[in-house]
Amino acid sequence: MTIRFDFTGRTALVTGAASGLGLAMARALAGAGANVMLFDLDKDGGRAAAEGLNADHPGHARALAGSVTDTVAIHAACEAAVAFGGSLDVVMNNAGIAAKAPSLDLDEATWRQTIDVNLSGAFFVAQAAGRVMAAQGGGSIVNTTSMYGVVAAPERAAYSAAKAGVVALTKVLAIEWADRNIRVNAIAPGYMRTALTETLGREGRIDLDALTARVPAGRLGTPEEVASAALFLASETSAYVTGQTLVADGGWSSYSYL
Amino acid sequence: MFDFTNRTLVLTGATGGIGRAVAELFHAAGANLVLADLDADALAQFSATLTTTPTTSEGGSVQTLVADAASPEDADRIVAAAARLGGIDFLVPCAGIYMAEPFAGMTDDQWRRTLSINLDGVFYLTRRSVEHLKAGSAIVNLSSMAAHRGAKTNAHYGASKGAIGAMTRALANELAPKTRANVVAPGIIDTPMTRELIATRGDDTLKHTPLGRTGTASEIATVIAFLCSPAASFVTGETLHVNGGLYMS
Numbered sequence: 001m002t003i004r005f006d007f008t009g010r011t012a013l014v015t016g017a018a019s020g021l022g023l024a025m026a027r028a029l030a031g032a033g034a035n036v037m038l039f040d041l042d043k044d045g046g047r048a049a050a051e052g053l054n055a056d057h058p059g060h061a062r063a064l065a066g067s068v069t070d071t072v073a074i075h076a077a078c079e080a081a082v083a084f085g086g087s088l089d090v091v092m093n094n095a096g097i098a099a100k101a102p103s104l105d106l107d108e109a110t111w112r113q114t115i116d117v118n119l120s121g122a123f124f125v126a127q128a129a130g131r132v133m134a135a136q137g138g139g140s141i142v143n144t145t146s147m148y149g150v151v152a153a154p155e156r157a158a159y160s161a162a163k164a165g166v167v168a169l170t171k172v173l174a175i176e177w178a179d180r181n182i183r184v185n186a187i188a189p190g191y192m193r194t195a196l197t198e199t200l201g202r203e204g205r206i207d208l209d210a211l212t213a214r215v216p217a218g219r220l221g222t223p224e225e226v227a228s229a230a231l232f233l234a235s236e237t238s239a240y241v242t243g244q245t246l247v248a249d250g251g252w253s254s255y256s257y258l
Numbered sequence: 259m260f261d262f263t264n265r266t267l268v269l270t271g272a273t274g275g276i277g278r279a280v281a282e283l284f285h286a287a288g289a290n291l292v293l294a295d296l297d298a299d300a301l302a303q304f305s306a307t308l309t310t311t312p313t314t315s316e317g318g319s320v321q322t323l324v325a326d327a328a329s330p331e332d333a334d335r336i337v338a339a340a341a342r343l344g345g346i347d348f349l350v351p352c353a354g355i356y357m358a359e360p361f362a363g364m365t366d367d368q369w370r371r372t373l374s375i376n377l378d379g380v381f382y383l384t385r386r387s388v389e390h391l392k393a394g395s396a397i398v399n400l401s402s403m404a405a406h407r408g409a410k411t412n413a414h415y416g417a418s419k420g421a422i423g424a425m426t427r428a429l430a431n432e433l434a435p436k437t438r439a440n441v442v443a444p445g446i447i448d449t450p451m452t453r454e455l456i457a458t459r460g461d462d463t464l465k466h467t468p469l470g471r472t473g474t475a476s477e478i479a480t481v482i483a484f485l486c487s488p489a490a491s492f493v494t495g496e497t498l499h500v501n502g503g504l505y506m507s
Contacts, residue, residue, distance in 0.1 A: 002260075002261045002487075002488065003259065003260055003261075003483075003484065003487040003488060003489045004259060004261075005259070006259075174468065174503055175468045175503055178468035178469050178470070178502075178503055179468075179470065190492075216430060216431045216434040216435075216494065216495065217434050217435050217492065218434065218435045221492040222492070225488075225489075225491045225492045226492060228488070228490075228491075229489060229490060229492070229493060231489070232484050232489055232490075237259065237480045237481070237484055238480075238481065238484075239477060240469065240473045240474075240477040240500055240501075240502050241481065241498070241499075241500055242468065242469060242502065242503045243468070243505075244498065244499050246496070246498065247493070247496050248490075248492045248493050250492050250494060251430050251431060251434055251495040253495070253496075254430055254431070254494070254495025254496065255431055255495070
């Protein structure tokens with residue numbers, strides 16, 4: 001039993017592509033035939049990720065280093081994607097940072113940085129990509145939000161507010177750009193088993209056993225399966241879906257604790 | 259795009275607009291089909307078309323049952339047929355009715371008939387299916403935008419479809435991790451069921467639909483297939499809205 005998406009001849013930009021979910025998205029897109037421009041703050045990580053993808057899919061990946069808080073760099077990333085593949089058809093608007101702190105103690109710099117990267121960054125990437133897509137006649141943008149943009153948890157004031165902002169941003173852009181043939185949707189992952197969560201678990205900053213027990217599916221997600229749900233949103237399979245947030249959380253947000 | 263070879267789909271309302279598109283898509287993907295519908299002639303004709311349609315894979319079997327979606331006994335017969343094939347991979351109860359009626363004039367029979375087909379029937383079928391659902395199986399229930407947004411003539415329909423969402427979230431919790439259960443909530447889809455609605459209210463509705471058109475049954479079927487596929491392996495208890503943006507406008 002398989003599902004296969006075909007992005008042959010399409011060009012995708014993936015932000016936050018050096019690791020975790022972004023890397024899984026980039027790998028899935030390259031595997032589906034897309035040319036993928038990897039954008040990440042981590043220059044070496046991004047380059048290594050692109051080399052890894054090219055080993056399996058020769059010529060399908062390039063990397064560019066930069067921050068989603070830098071509109072000049074974002075513009076350069078969109079231009080580089082077009083120069084690479086001739087168009088910009090898919091954007092996985094994925095770069096983001098985690099932030100967890102008691103709200104009574106949350107410092108101003110952390111709040112501002114979290115909103116700046118997770119919400120403002122998402123907007124400026126969508127805006128730059130939207131300009132290219134509007135000019136070329138269409139495209140598909142998938143914003144990475146979080147189940148914490150849909151449901152809440154304590155000590156995530158900045159993170160949840162930013163991610164809920166991305167849910168709202170997704171709806172606004174979807175309506176605004178529908179007549180430009182640009183679809184805008186969001187993927188909202190729950191807890192995933194990544195290098196980051198493994199490290200946080202080892203350091204005692206999150207309790208992986210307790211989190212796993214909380215998920216109705218009885219396990220954390222994998223970046224690969226969340227990426228596959230994101231590919232569905234990017235693909236023609238979802239041609240009539242726009243403005244939506246697809247939650248991939250193993251049932252976390254549907255569970256009422258009863 | 260999808261490969262469901264050796265998987266078994268149980269589908270009610272198989273000759274309806276969306277049901278037909280689901281059957282065609284899963285048949286093309288090689289699944290074994292257990293198709294139920296109240297209309298014996300339509301079912302026989304549709305089944306004959308399906309079995310003469312070439313598929314991309316070796317092609318699964320097609321079994322038909324004339325059944326009333328509101329009948330617990332008929333639900334038993336449908337599940338028994340699937341059990342004989344070795345169990346159920348995908349359960350998609352598509353049978354549903356919509357009879358436009360303002361609330362004050364709604365008869366007992368209209369209310370009960372709507373609830374009995376759209377909700378009770380899904381309960382009967384799912385209850386009997388539970389022990390035959392295979393590991394990694396998926397349930398996709400059909401809700402509606404009417405479950406989330408009100409309208410002037412669909413209190414019975416909206417109530418039945420709202421209940422489907424709540425029931426499915428309960429099922430997602432209860433049946434995890436063996437079976438995933440999700441909901442598709444279509445907006446205005448061009449099918450026989452919505453023909454009158456589109457004729458009377460279509461223009462006004464389309465004005466508020468960002469994508470500017472009604473959806474097609476096959477655009478619902480592909481979303482259902484996605485929710486059944488491994489691409490959605492971590493998605494359970496969710497509702498996917500497929501409405502061209504109408505829901506948020």
